[in-house]
Amino acid sequence: MSAALGTPIQGVTLYSFTRAFHGRRYDLEGLVREVAARGLGPGLEIIGFSSFRGFPHLDEATIDGFRALVAETGLVPTSLAVNTDVGIRRDRLMTDEELVEYMRRQIEAAARLGFPIARVQIGLTPDTMERLLPVAERYGVTLALEVHAHQHAQAPAILRLRDRYDKLGSPLLGFTADWGATVSGFAPSLLEAYRRRGAPPGLLSAVVELWEEYRRQGPPYSEAEHGGRFSAFIELAARHGRPDLGVDMAVNGTGLFGPAPVAGWHEIQPWVRHVHGKFFGIDGTGEEPSVPVRELIALLVGAGYSGAVSSEYEGWHWNSWDDAFDMVAGEQAVQRSAAERAGSRMITDPRQARDLLPAHLARTPA
Amino acid sequence: MISDRLIEQDTLTTDGTRSSVEVRIPWYRALPASCIAGVEFTVDGVTAPPESLTWTMNGRTFGIGELAEHTEEWWFPADSAVVTGALALAPGGEHTVRVGLRLYIPYIVTAHGVLRIEEHDTKTMEAQVRR
Numbered sequence: 469m470s471a472a473l474g475t476p477i478q479g480v481t482l483y484s485f486t487r488a489f490h491g492r493r494y495d496l497e498g499l500v501r502e503v504a505a506r507g508l509g510p511g512l513e514i515i516g517f518s519s520f521r522g523f524p525h526l527d528e529a530t531i532d533g534f535r536a537l538v539a540e541t542g543l544v545p546t547s548l549a550v551n552t553d554v555g556i557r558r559d560r561l562m563t564d565e566e567l568v569e570y571m572r573r574q575i576e577a578a579a580r581l582g583f584p585i586a587r588v589q590i591g592l593t594p595d596t597m598e599r600l601l602p603v604a605e606r607y608g609v610t611l612a613l614e615v616h617a618h619q620h621a622q623a624p625a626i627l628r629l630r631d632r633y634d635k636l637g638s639p640l641l642g643f644t645a646d647w648g649a650t651v652s653g654f655a656p657s658l659l660e661a662y663r664r665r666g667a668p669p670g671l672l673s674a675v676v677e678l679w680e681e682y683r684r685q686g687p688p689y690s691e692a693e694h695g696g697r698f699s700a701f702i703e704l705a706a707r708h709g710r711p712d713l714g715v716d717m718a719v720n721g722t723g724l725f726g727p728a729p730v731a732g733w734h735e736i737q738p739w740v741r742h743v744h745g746k747f748f749g750i751d752g753t754g755e756e757p758s759v760p761v762r763e764l765i766a767l768l769v770g771a772g773y774s775g776a777v778s779s780e781y782e783g784w785h786w787n788s789w790d791d792a793f794d795m796v797a798g799e800q801a802v803q804r805s806a807a808e809r810a811g812s813r814m815i816t817d818p819r820q821a822r823d824l825l826p827a828h829l830a831r832t833p834a
Numbered sequence: 835m836i837s838d839r840l841i842e843q844d845t846l847t848t849d850g851t852r853s854s855v856e857v858r859i860p861w862y863r864a865l866p867a868s869c870i871a872g873v874e875f876t877v878d879g880v881t882a883p884p885e886s887l888t889w890t891m892n893g894r895t896f897g898i899g900e901l902a903e904h905t906e907e908w909w910f911p912a913d914s915a916v917v918t919g920a921l922a923l924a925p926g927g928e929h930t931v932r933v934g935l936r937l938y939i940p941y942i943v944t945a946h947g948v949l950r951i952e953e954h955d956t957k958t959m960e961a962q963v964r965r
Binding site for chain 2: 483486487489490491492495515517518521522523551552553554555556557558561589591691695785
């Protein structure tokens with residue numbers, strides 16, 4: 469444990485506003501300006517393939533325009549989320565050589581756009597991460613592999629990566645901790661969405677009971693265990709006469725609401741370079757009813773974490789009645805309150821964020 | 835995901851023998867043509883023959899069977915694509931349009947292979963004459 473308390477940097481990923489962007493209410497520039505105007509930064513995370521037409525091939529005008537926009541709005545680029553698209557071809561998966569080059573182009577785009585971190589995904593193995601280390605060094609970009617449900621910080625695939633990182637000893641290889649791995653309840657807003665789709669009350673209570681049972685058992689430690697849970701949600705929906713809801717319940721129940729304990733993050737905390745402050749809604753009391761945001765912030769503060777937390781609202785999948793900007797503002801208020809209760813604070817000043825983030829990323833895990 | 839936006843309202847057009855509708859990606863990020871796994875285009879209960887379907891995006895038109903080969907042409911989340919098929923329609927009047935779409939999600943590989951999702955949408959609209 470670090471002696472000094474951490475001061476996490478507040479921020480947001482534009483993924484939170486997918487509905488607004490997809491619905492053409494905002495273009496990229498409009499969204500970035502809205503984030504700045506509402507004070508939802510200073511940290512700014514973007515998904516390359518969501519926001520930049522032609523990604524990862526970006527012309528100079530696009531790069532210059534984005535950098536000028538960032539400078540004007542005062543936001544601080546944190547992570548560019550890039551994708552491990554191993555299954556892009558229909559005849560076969562990518563070879564490791566193809567995958568390394570596919571990632572290289574995206575990592576180069578991150579550097580050109582001014583992002584110090586590239587969020588990468590679980591399709592990368594310890595071997596491919598090791599092969600990408602020279603790429604990370606060449607571009608000066610930290611590769612932070614996302615630990616996302618159904619994975620978790622104590623899953624074998626994640627521990628194998630951690631052990632390779634430990635052996636390689638570079639600050640440029642680490643993790644993005646996604647809070648969706650450590651959820652404390654089945655999101656009430658999703659239950660409301662199922663209710664609006666006519667799901668019977670018996671099915672809704674059974675789904676909650678099944679999820680709670682898995683939480684008592686702990687997160688899955690094998691793909692077979694994960695697959696068994698996925699199937700159980702599908703079967704449950706069918707038994708209650710709503711087979712059409714089965715896959716949705718399975719995807720959300722296992723892939724969005726991960727049931728791992730918060731303390732599990734300690735297993736990889738020294739290698740956590742970036743955080744996705746995943747959440748699904750803010751209720752009438754101003755709290756997140758199904759993600760233990762306060763506990764998660766307290767853990768980061770206690771661990772001396774002064775990297776970024778990208779507020780990541782994912783309730784938009786099913787919630788068409790609440791405003792995503794209000795939701796993000798609500799979660800960030802909980803984060804700030806939690807950091808203060810833990811004896812520290814969230815960084816909201818862009819200048820402080822610009823100083824702290826490089827220092828955090830330069831730290832080699834002890 | 836966001837399947838209620840799959841069909842763009844009021845974009846049904848016809849030249850009498852072939853009809854078209856604009857579609858939006860039911861996903862949060864761009865995917866390449868090679869990840870478009872299948873399309874169904876139905877108007878008033880009549881489904882266009884699969885071999886008659888074409889897909890137009892970024893100014894290029896592909897036969898549905900050709901999409902699988904193209905990893906270089908991307909469908910951006912703010913852009914419409916146009917689905918066209920052999921469907922004889924009289925202009926004017928209300929028509930019920932249904933589109934089904936299957937997409938591969940290339941970064942999610944399960945025990946059953948690359949994840950494939952299915953989305954569909956139904957909307958009612960008039961057919962405009964395409965010249």
